[in-house]
Every structure is written in structure tokens, then in C-alpha cells.
Amino acid sequence: MFPQLAEVTSLHLEKRGASPIQVEIGIKKGLPLFHLLGNASQSMKESRDRIRMAMEASGFSFPMDTIVVNLTPSHLAKKCAFLDLAIAIGILKATGQAKFSFPENTIILGSLSLNGNVLGERDLLPLLWFRNFSETDTVILPGSLRGEIIPQGNYIFLESLSDLSFPSTVEKTAKCEIPLIGEPEESWSSAFLSDSQSAALYQLCIAALGRHHTLLIGNPGEGKTMLAKMLSSLLPSWTKEEVESTFKGSLSTVLYGRALEVGKRPFRSPHHTCTEQSLVGGGTPIQPGEISLAQGGILFLDELGEFKEKSIESLREPMEEKRIHITRVNGKEILPADCMILGAMNPCPCGNYGSKKLCNCSHQRIRSYLRKLSGPFLDRICLVISLFSNDEKRKVQIKEKDMKQKLEDSFQFRQERMASESWKRKPNLIKEDLLEEYCKKYKINNFSFRKRRDWMSLSRTVADWNLSSEIEGKHFLEAFEMISSGSWLQEFC
Structure with missing residues (x-):
């Protein structure tokens, strides 16, 4: 039958x-x-x-x-x-x-x-x-x-x-779009910061606007982690284009770590004992790492000096390419990695170098500690923000609502500018002759090609922060001051 x-x-x-x-x-x-x-x-x-x-x-x-x-x-x-x-x-x-x-x-x-x-x-x-x-x-x-x-x-x-x-x-x-969750409540309404911390938060906001990789280095207790967490609540809202590309074009973020709804931008903060695979992805079957789950947001690496050197070096390619290719015997995947890498670390093992407290670390020990950050990795870090202890009082009041609105306005201006026809293929386009003029004027010949490119990109971001469609000389100078502030770190590394 x-x-x-x-x-x-x-x-x-x-x-x-x-x-x-x-x-x-x-x-x-x-x-x-x-x-x-x-x-x-x-x-x-x-x-x-x-x-x-x-x-x-x-x-x-x-x-x-x-x-x-x-x-x-x-x-x-x-x-x-x-x-x-x-x-x-x-x-x-x-x-x-x-x-x-x-x-x-x-x-x-x-x-x-x-x-x-x-x-x-x-x-x-x-x-x-x-x-x-x-x-x-x-x-x-x-x-x-x-x-x-x-x-x-x-x-x-x-x-x-x-x-x-x-x-x-x-x-x-009827036709509808991927749902957006309402913005979460404010995590801090206002805060009193010192002048150094206020300047650092300003630079962090500019870095977040352009997703420039940043390193916070300073003595313990100076507010590095605090500023990073404050920045997480200031991130701008998702755009419809980002929602489509991130959540519909990249299924791995939905399968392993996110719901379908889009809410606050991600702020991932893995512990320094995490493995290379957990940072960049891998395994069988292939699963995304922290850098992919931070797509569109911030990957915060607190105590960067305590991470395994191999784990830090594994971030070099995705920091540059904004995506990561993972190949295994049973398949291969291209995972997204377009996020801002934000690191925080002490200047030496005891943490007192550069402060009024006595530092017991020898010069060789400091070099060994900082050399976990290789030259190629540091070359991909656009901003190095120093926060060393001083006698400054916390008298500068920062309101979250005002800072968030400023970053939101700058982000919207940047999106509108990049949506125009002339910026579609080269969003950070800057005239090379103008760059050469400033390089000669200020005798800048120690920048690598990548640093020169970062300077161009950062100048464009500073102009966007000031809602300027053209990059002016003051924007170049401000970007140069920010990008060259970490040159002292190269001497150790």
C-alpha cells in the first residue's frame, strides 16, 4: 500500500x-x-x-x-x-x-x-x-x-x-519598519568635573562622533572609567540606514547577542581576562566576538595593559577594515566591526608614574608594561588622552542633556553632509594641497601615512562638531593638537 x-x-x-x-x-x-x-x-x-x-x-x-x-x-x-x-x-x-x-x-x-x-x-x-x-x-x-x-x-x-x-x-x-525602542532614562543628570576631565570628555565626544579609536591613560582614580561610562549615555540615536545595514544586513548580531529591536547603541566592556576568540569572534560554529557585538557603538577595554598581548594585536585588522574575516575548516564569515575602540590604562604597573605619589617602577619596567601596546596598534589609535593627578577641583558642571543634544545635533549634521552627492564615496575627503600646506607650515614630517589620514579624518570630525561644512584652519589646528598629544607614549613603546 x-x-x-x-x-x-x-x-x-x-x-x-x-x-x-x-x-x-x-x-x-x-x-x-x-x-x-x-x-x-x-x-x-x-x-x-x-x-x-x-x-x-x-x-x-x-x-x-x-x-x-x-x-x-x-x-x-x-x-x-x-x-x-x-x-x-x-x-x-x-x-x-x-x-x-x-x-x-x-x-x-x-x-x-x-x-x-x-x-x-x-x-x-x-x-x-x-x-x-x-x-x-x-x-x-x-x-x-x-x-x-x-x-x-x-x-x-x-x-x-x-x-x-x-x-x-x-x-x-500595512508596511512598517524595524521597531525602535525608546531611549532609556538618563543615567546621570549632571556631574562636576575638573578642567582636565572636562577637556577629556570633550575630546571623547568628538571621537565618538567620528568613531575614532581612543586611549585614555592616566593614574588610578582620575576618572578614566567614569568618563567612558558617561560617554556611553551620550551616544546619538540610530539612523534608519544604520538599522537596515546593521540589523537586516548582519544577521549574526541578531542571532548571538541582540534582540530585533533597536535601542541604545551598544557599550561592550569585556573583562581583561577575555580570550582572543571572545574579542574578535570564532569558534565552531563561527560566532561574533565583542568587537562585532559593539557594532555602531563602543568597545571599552578597561585596564588595557592587563589584556593578553595576542588579544590586543588581534584587533589591528578590524580596527582598520571595520570588519573581520574569520575562516575555519567548516566555513568562513565576514562579521561587522565598525565601532569605536576605547581603551583605558595606567601609565605603569604601580600606576603612580607622572603623579605626585612615589613611583617605584624602573624605566625598564615601565617600557615593558607599555610595550604590550605595539607600534602598529598605537598607530591605529587616533587620540591619546592623558589624565594625570593634579590639584584641580571639580568645579565644572556638565549636564547630560546638554551634552547629548550637542552630540546629537553634530551627528545629524554629519549624516546630512555625508548623504549629499559629493560625499558618498569619500566622506572624509580633504584637499591634499591644503594638508601639505599645513604639514610644511608646522614642520610635520613624523606622521605615518595612517596618522596623516587620521589627522584629515579628525579635522573633518571637528568641523562637523562645529556644524561647519568646510574645514577651516582652526579645525586643522585643533585636530593636530589632539592627535599629537600622545606622542610621548611612542618614546616608551
Whole structure:
């Protein structure tokens, strides 16, 4: 006797998008067995008892024959439980118990509880956002997602399997975009800083505006970590273009570390004992590291001098390329890494070098401590901000609301400028002859090519901070003063 066959379609989320999964059902006379084929995980194989109980609780009969479920393509590892509903509906179609008729191009998503209720957490939403549906596609979803923001399409919402006994209506949703979470509450309303700390915060804001890699170096207790955390609450809001590119073009950030909604820009602060792989990514399967999870925000490396030298050196390529290529035996991935690297460290092992306290470190010991930061790594650091202890009083009041608004206005001005036709390909374009003029005027011949490029980029960012469409001489001079302030560190390294 020929087996009873049926086929339905579901979705599976992987790093390159939401790919269709064909759920093939075959039922034949034989022992009451349930075979789940197609590279299904052990957790998925538990669904057979769940599906049987859900079908019987909903008034349907579960066939006491040999049931074979094949999930194609078989080379994809299936780990989620969102195929429960598709398998159950496939069994109902194969046994002729399905009295309903769905449109041809129907995609089924949802898991089942033992009482037959159709479940679906918000983890289902990426499957919808990363799949381009056609006008003829219809998606069956759990009823709990009816109130969520979902992309435009045709949907049928099911509360339980028993709803399949009644005619279903197709609901159409209007076009919408990836949801944005409201800005979080202020973490600090105002703060009193010294003149040095105020100047450092100003430079950090400019660095955040242009995502220039920065190093804070100074004695313990001078506010390096405090300023970094203050900066995290000043970061500007996401733009629609960034949302599309970061969350729709880079699925790894959704799969490993972020929800679908876009809220505050990330501020990642790994401990200094973290490994090279946790920083830049890797493993089997390949997973993104901290530098990828900080996409669009800040990767803060506190106590940079205590990080393993190999971990620090692994950041050199992504700092330059704004992305990282990871190749393993079982595959390769290109992960995003467009973030601001912000490091903080002491000037010596005891931390008292340059302060009024006695430093017990020898010159050789200081050199050994600072040489964890190699010359090529430091060459990629655009700004070095020094914070050494002094007798300054904290009398400068900084209001978070004012600083955040200033950074937001500058960021919007920068986005509008870069959106213009002349800046699309070279957002940091600066006339070379003007740069050469200033190099000759101030006898600047010790900058590497990368430092000269950083100077150009920083000058453009300073102009954006001042809402200037043209780079003026004062912007060049201010950028030069900022970028050359860390030249003393090269003497040790």
C-alpha cells in the first residue's frame, strides 16, 4: 500500500537569512514509530511526544503507524522548535483530518504546548524580518504575535490546533519598519568635573562622533572609567540606514547577542581576562566576538595593559577594515566591526608614574608594561588622552542633556553632509594641497601615512562638531593638537 504523503513549508533562521524548510510527511502501515530526519537536533526530536499530545488534546487522532518526517534541505542544522506546528499540520493533511484549505504559498511557524495551544515567543520575529515575502505568500503565526510589529504581509493567526476545525481568515498588515525602542532614562543628570576631565570628555565626544579609536591613560582614580561610562549615555540615536545595514544586513548580531529591536547603541566592556576568540569572534560554529557585538557603538577595554598581548594585536585588522574575516575548516564569515575602540590604562604597573605619589617602577619596567601596546596598534589609535593627578577641583558642571543634544545635533549634521552627492564615496575627503600646506607650515614630517589620514579624518570630525561644512584652519589646528598629544607614549613603546 502506498504511504500517505503531505508537504508544508516553514522557515529556518541562519546567518545568511531566513531560508525555507520543506517539511515532508510520510505515513505508512507498520509499527507506531516517529522518525525525524534532516539534521534535526536532539531538542527537536523531543517534539514527537509534544505533537502527539497536542493533537489528541485538540480533538484530532494521532496515527499509530510509522511516521517519517523529513526536513529539507538536510545540510542545515535545525535547532529551533518553531517547526512543531508545521509538522502537526502536515500530519493532519496526510491523514485527511484537515478540513481547512490554506492558500498555496503558505508558510507555517509556531511551536505547540501539550494542551494544543500554538506558542510563539518574540524570537520568531527575526524569521519574519529577514525573509522577503511575496504578495502571494501567507504566513501562519501564533495568535500571541497578533499585537507585535511585523512586516507587511498576509497572516493567519492561530490560538490552538483546534482552530483548524474552523475556517480561517487572512489578515493583511500595512508596511512598517524595524521597531525602535525608546531611549532609556538618563543615567546621570549632571556631574562636576575638573578642567582636565572636562577637556577629556570633550575630546571623547568628538571621537565618538567620528568613531575614532581612543586611549585614555592616566593614574588610578582620575576618572578614566567614569568618563567612558558617561560617554556611553551620550551616544546619538540610530539612523534608519544604520538599522537596515546593521540589523537586516548582519544577521549574526541578531542571532548571538541582540534582540530585533533597536535601542541604545551598544557599550561592550569585556573583562581583561577575555580570550582572543571572545574579542574578535570564532569558534565552531563561527560566532561574533565583542568587537562585532559593539557594532555602531563602543568597545571599552578597561585596564588595557592587563589584556593578553595576542588579544590586543588581534584587533589591528578590524580596527582598520571595520570588519573581520574569520575562516575555519567548516566555513568562513565576514562579521561587522565598525565601532569605536576605547581603551583605558595606567601609565605603569604601580600606576603612580607622572603623579605626585612615589613611583617605584624602573624605566625598564615601565617600557615593558607599555610595550604590550605595539607600534602598529598605537598607530591605529587616533587620540591619546592623558589624565594625570593634579590639584584641580571639580568645579565644572556638565549636564547630560546638554551634552547629548550637542552630540546629537553634530551627528545629524554629519549624516546630512555625508548623504549629499559629493560625499558618498569619500566622506572624509580633504584637499591634499591644503594638508601639505599645513604639514610644511608646522614642520610635520613624523606622521605615518595612517596618522596623516587620521589627522584629515579628525579635522573633518571637528568641523562637523562645529556644524561647519568646510574645514577651516582652526579645525586643522585643533585636530593636530589632539592627535599629537600622545606622542610621548611612542618614546616608551
